[in-house]
Amino acid sequence: MEEIQNIKKLKTAVIVLSVLLALSLAGLVAALLYNHFVQADMQSVVVENNRIAAKEETVDSRDTTVSSTLSLRKTSAQRTTVSSLGAVPAFDTVTQLNTASSTSVPVESTVSDTVKSTANTIELYQNQPSDNVPFAADNLFPGDTETKYYCVRVSHKGDVTVRFHADVQPGSEKLAEVLQCRVVLSTTGETMYEGLMKDMPAALTYELSASEETQSELYYEITAWLDTSVGNEYMNKTLLADFDWWVEETENLVPPTGNTTHIGMWIGICAVACCLFVVVVILAKRKKGEQHEH
Numbered sequence: 001m002e003e004i005q006n007i008k009k010l011k012t013a014v015i016v017l018s019v020l021l022a023l024s025l026a027g028l029v030a031a032l033l034y035n036h037f038v039q040a041d042m043q044s045v046v047v048e049n050n051r052i053a054a055k056e057e058t059v060d061s062r063d064t065t066v067s068s069t070l071s072l073r074k075t076s077a078q079r080t081t082v083s084s085l086g087a088v089p090a091f092d093t094v095t096q097l098n099t100a101s102s103t104s105v106p107v108e109s110t111v112s113d114t115v116k117s118t119a120n121t122i123e124l125y126q127n128q129p130s131d132n133v134p135f136a137a138d139n140l141f142p143g144d145t146e147t148k149y150y151c152v153r154v155s156h157k158g159d160v161t162v163r164f165h166a167d168v169q170p171g172s173e174k175l176a177e178v179l180q181c182r183v184v185l186s187t188t189g190e191t192m193y194e195g196l197m198k199d200m201p202a203a204l205t206y207e208l209s210a211s212e213e214t215q216s217e218l219y220y221e222i223t224a225w226l227d228t229s230v231g232n233e234y235m236n237k238t239l240l241a242d243f244d245w246w247v248e249e250t251e252n253l254v255p256p257t258g259n260t261t262h263i264g265m266w267i268g269i270c271a272v273a274c275c276l277f278v279v280v281v282i283l284a285k286r287k288k289g290e291q292h293e294h
Contacts, residue, residue, distance in 0.1 A: 013280045021273040028270060111186050111219045115149050119219060122245050124162070125155035126253045130246035135166070137179060137224050137239040145225035149186070152218045152245050157210055158252035162218060163203040164192070167242045175237040178230050186219040197224065197241065213254045 122131045137146065154162060164183065168176050181197035183204055184190070192204040208216045222243065226234065247253060 011284065014277070014284060017273060017277045017280055021270065021277055024270040024273050028267060115186060115219060115221070116151070119149040119151040122150055122152040123155075123256065124152065124245060124247050124253065125256045126250075127255075129248070129250045129253055130244065132167075132242045132244040135222075135224075135241045135243050137175065139236055139238075140175075140179075140226045141235065142226050142230045143228045145223060147221060147223040150220040150222065150243070150245075152220065153256075154208060154216045154218070154247065155213070155254050155256045156208060156216065156247075156249075156252050157213045157254050158249070159207065159209045160247045160249045160252050162206045162208060163244075163246050163248070164205075164220065165203055165244050166197050166200050166222075167244055168198050169240040169242065172239040172241070175234060175239040178226060178234050179239055180225050180227060182221075182223045184221040184223075186221045187217070197239070215256065 120133055122133065124131060133150070135148070140146075152162060154160060166181060166183075176196070176198040179197050181193070181195065181200065182191065183193045183200075185192055185206060192206075193200055206218060208218075210216065
């Protein structure tokens with residue numbers, strides 16, 4: 001009789017531990033989802049002491065005009081200012097605007113809610129100093145344009161230089177002869193490059209600095225288009241490229257920001273529950289075996 005009672009107690013313990021394990025796993029999943037979708041949105045977006053404020057603005061990714069005024073940094077190599085940039089420049093007048101490294105300076109900058117909501121996220125941090133996304137231009141007609149937005153999050157402490165390059169893939173040589181590309185750092189309004197995508201410099205750079213561990217965000221607007229003067233021989237052609245971002249100062253990269261203590265707690269609870277569950281099951285089997293022997 002006593003053995004039967006012990007078996008019932010063990011079964012009850014197994015059920016309780018099973019429920020606890022299920023709740024722990026559910027809590028862990030909820031914590032991971034919260035950290036992924038909510039925690040990132042709660043963090044301030046700061047780049048070099050610049051606060052990125054939301055602003056009502058409509059962005060049309062198929063529009064061939066840029067209505068905002070782009071203020072270019074002055075460099076020792078060249079001093080150029082582009083104001084109220086009109087229609088997409090013609091193929092024969094496109095020039096490279098900036099190939100030199102850019103040092104960030106405190107300026108007022110805004111990024112629209114539309115850009116933030118549509119931007120693909122790139123993460124650079126300790127143990128992941130580089131990341132990339134594929135790009136494809138297919139079946140473009142003269143005058144067609146396509147714009148993509150990217151948010152590059154860099155977790156760092158100290159000085160780092162964020163580098164970007166569009167790597168045109170083999171087999172895309174034909175369309176690469178005429179496909180134009182403009183890279184705008186939306187965070188500051190700086191046009192980092194404008195010209196043929198295949199002629200882009202080895203790295204378009206932007207410097208970040210932080211005395212404490214922080215997560216800086218840079219928003220890129222990358223536009224590709226065909227000039228209206230392009231001939232029919234470039235129709236129905238495809239261009240494939242990789243948009244690459246990377247940081248070479250890996251010693252200044254840190255783990256992604258965000259409090260993960262609660263995740264560690266849930267992992268610990270799950271581990272303890274699993275161990276107790278295994279112990280109880282083993283004891284239950286032993287008790288059952290002893291009962292059969294008697």
